[in-house]
Amino acid sequence: MLHRKRSTREITKVDVQIGAGSIPLVIYRELRNNWRIAITQRTVNLRIPLIDSADQPGDPVEWGINWIKQKFASDPHIFNRFFLKAPVNGKTYKTLFGEFTLKLLPVDRTGTTGHVVGQDLIVKCPRSWSEAERADVLPKMVSKLLARTLHDDFLKKIMEFNDRYYQFVVYGLSFKYNKSNWGSCSHDGNLTFSTRLFLAPEPVVDYVIIHELAHLKHHNHSKAFWDLVASAMPDYRRCTRWLKENGDALYY
Structure with a gap:
């Protein structure tokens, strides 16, 4: 053997x-x-x-x-x-679709829950948590709340770009607190975006949406793919440059 x-x-x-x-x-x-x-x-x-x-x-x-x-x-x-430090009570998050404020409510129990009231992100978290525990869990909770709240607005923006430039079939939209990329496109037409993108300037958000829509036709980064991106956003390179220079600062 x-x-x-x-x-x-x-x-x-x-x-x-x-x-x-x-x-x-x-x-x-x-x-x-x-x-x-x-x-x-x-x-x-x-x-x-x-x-x-x-x-x-x-x-x-x-x-x-x-x-x-x-x-x-x-x-x-x-x-x-x-x-990265743990988010503090009163921290504001400026997104393309509005500004949201974090309201932390320490409680004497384990586990964390959250919901949105108007522009407030209300999160109940254990009073006993250390700084490290808060830094680990709270950004994920904020990300989850914003993804749930902004889903429909983001989808509307995607479909506006798709109708204007491509007319492809989009089967689904989901979000992840993804730190390795800004978006992805599956072969069956599902688009996934990082919730960190909510914190980016509008032209950058537009670019990432166009980038992933173009992947519905070209599942690669060939010349044909980049030509398709450029047909909708000729100056897309300034957005790729912005993400390279500033993307690491987009965290919850």
């Missing part, structure tokens, strides 16, 4: 102090020939070979820390996700 050799992996975790916060660096030693570093949603991952070599860039921990510090000095906004 043929047995495949399993990759061996060693993991080292380091918290890199940046100002009053920290960025988690995770170093993976694995079966590979080169070094690769990448920023993920929760960590900075450095992947290196199992065996050190004479021509490697240096000590992995020291090299990873220096890379993070240099990157932070030149482009700090890409690390915004690591310094």
